[in-house]
Amino acid sequence: MEAYDVAVIGGGILGCFAARNVRRWNLSVALLEAAEDVCTGxxxxxxxxVYAGYDNKPGSRKAEMTVRGNGNYESLCRELEVPFCRCGSLLVTYDGASLPKLQKKLNEGLKNGVPGLRLLTGAEAQAMEPMLRPGVAGALYAPSTGTVNPWLLGIAAFENAVENGAVAYRNTAVTDIEKTDTGYLLKTNRGTIPCRTVINCAGLFADRVQELLFPRSTRLHWDGAEYLVLDEAAPKPRMVLFHQASSCGKGITAVPCVEGNLLISGVRKEIETPFATTPEGLGELHRAAKALLPEVDLTQIIRSFAAVRPNPYREGGQSLHDFCIENPGPGFYSLIGIKTPGLTCADELGRYVAQEAAAFWNAQPNPDFNPHRHAIPKSDDSEILCQCQGITRSEILEAIRRGASTVDGVKRRVGSGMGPCQGSRCAFAIETILEGYRNGTL
Ligand SMILES: Cc1cc2nc3c(=O)[nH]c(=O)nc-3n(C[C@H](O)[C@H](O)[C@H](O)COP(=O)(O)OP(=O)(O)OC[C@H]3O[C@@H](n4cnc5c(N)ncnc54)[C@H](O)[C@@H]3O)c2cc1C
Structure with a gap:
């Protein structure tokens, strides 16, 4: 097999954007993903x-990329035909003692160049967001905050990368890496893939992938968060709400998602089982949600889930707060422990590592790169398979044609199964279509 100029390890949103951005240059690229689909980690x-950028230390890579990434979101989502909503956000506190923290974030945000940022009195915040419990002491308003569907954006970047010539290897886990005179040999469960440059975007496992060849430098410690998803019919705030953690309790985040659902989340420091919710965590979320938004209707919860966050530490224990992009060997780049705001900065990070690879090989821009990707069109097919979301058989077939190989993969592409019944009415029909695809009868 001829060596690829670049091999991207990991098809999460960062790997998908890295591959897409590599194709802006005259470089061949392969994307290797261990799972059967992209964007499942x-x-x-x-x-x-999509964060505004007031949370990051002025002068840091995170601050710079967040503000720039946020500013480019409309054009990015237009190119990739993914819905984006610039709804704004309020960071609210009920605790007068926390007001200096808001002032500090305002000052840092202004230094970072966050547009439109301002402090509000409690009354102003409540007028802006009537669902808030009375008694707000103050709030930081950030009109540039937005929301996007993360996996849809990642899948769109993946499709666009492939349309531009990236070669995708799914079900392909890198298990060992060897250095050669001209680059690297990636040993996988499906054979060896030679390449000249590596971009390691292996998410929770990025430290271990780098250690397949290089000495340990950074370790990822996992913690997590738990989430509640409310039906789109439930009352929801107009903008993203962050409740500043205080002596009275943990902070939560309430997000009116682009699909119309309300997402409520809180951080968990300890996780026993990755991606598993806990009764205590969900109980805390219920209480904290009611404390912030008394009108929130918790009978409208349609799903709960847990997330895992990779926190990077240097060998020796020092925690890393900025984005960690390592270059442990010639033409080898690792994005290690990219947590929040990695979604906001996915394109920025992808451009950065692609540019590094291009500079390494003195590559020229690719004149044929086409940044546009078309969304799966809504069809007026009368055969509706997902009754809750109104998703038709044609849309589901198109999702499968574009690479969905599981019911979840279809869901991530067209939103089937995301309504109140959570797929109980359509999953069997979709599985039957997938089965037909697998055995060639469709
Ligand atoms: C709880 C939580 C909330 C967050 N909220 C926000 C937010 O609101 N806004 C924001 O901007 N950011 C947010 N982030 C950050 C953002 O979600 C992440 O930065 C981003 O999703 C990371 O994507 P990734 O591609 O690195 O990881 P992943 O999506 O995990 O992708 C890594 C991929 O690598 C694959 N892989 C691993 N090992 C191998 C191997 N050996 N061979 C081949 N493939 C391999 C995995 O299967 C996986 O698919 C949040 C993060 C967390 C954890």
Whole structure:
């Protein structure tokens, strides 16, 4: 097999954007994903917020990429035909003692160049967001905050990368890496793939992938978050709400998602089983949600889930707060422990590593790169398979044609199974279609 110029390990949102951006250059690229589909790791379970950029230390890579990434979201989502909503956000506190924290975030946000940021009185915040429990002491308003569907965006970047010539290997886990005179040999469960450059985007396992060849430098410690999803019919705030953690309790985030659901999340420091919810965590979320939004209707919860977050530490214990992009060997780049705001910065990070690879090989821009990808069109086919979301058989067939190989894969592409019945009415029909595809009768 001829060596690829670049091999991207990991098809989460970062790997998909890395591969797409590599194709902006005259470089061949392969994307290797261990799972049977892309965007099934951290990208599948997060808060879906496009951050404004006031949370990051001025001068840091995170601050710079967040503000720039946020500013480019409309054009990015237009190119990839993915819905994006710039709904704004309020960081609210009920605790007068926390107001200096809001002032600090305002000052840092202004230094970072976050547009339109301002402090509100409690009354102003409540007028802006009437669902808030009375008694707000103050709030930080960020009009540039937005929301996006993370896995849909990642899949769109993946499709666009493939349309531009990226070669995808799914069900392909990198198990060993060897250095050669001209690059690297990636040993996988499906054979060896030679390449000249590696971009390691292996998410929760990025540290271990790098250690397949290089000495340990950074370790990922996992913690998590738990989530409640409310039906789109439930009352929801107009904008993203962050409840500043205080002596009175943990902070939560409430996100009116682009699909119309309300997503409520809280952080968990300890996780016993990755991606598993806990009765205590969900109980805390229920209480905290009611404390922030008394009108929230918890009988409208249609799903709960847990997420896992990779926190990077240097060998020796020092925690890393900025994005960690390592270059342990010639032409080998690792994105290690990219947690929040990795979704906001996915394209920025992808551009950055692609540019590094291009500079390494003195590559020229690819004149044929086409940034546009078309969404799966809504069809007026009368055969509706997902009754809750109104998803037709034609849309489901198109999702399968584009690479969905499981009921979940179809869901991530067209939104089937995301309504109140959570797929109990359509999963069997979709599985039957998938079966037909697998055995060639469709
Ligand atoms: C709880 C939580 C909430 C968050 N909320 C936000 C938010 O609101 N806004 C925001 O901007 N950011 C947010 N983030 C950050 C954002 O979600 C992540 O930065 C981003 O999804 C990371 O994507 P990834 O591609 O690195 O990881 P993943 O999506 O996990 O992708 C890594 C992929 O690598 C594959 N892989 C692993 N090992 C191998 C191997 N050996 N060979 C081949 N493939 C391999 C995995 O199967 C996986 O598919 C949040 C993160 C967390 C955890």
């Amino acid at each position: 951290i990208t599948r379970a997060n808060s879906a917020v």
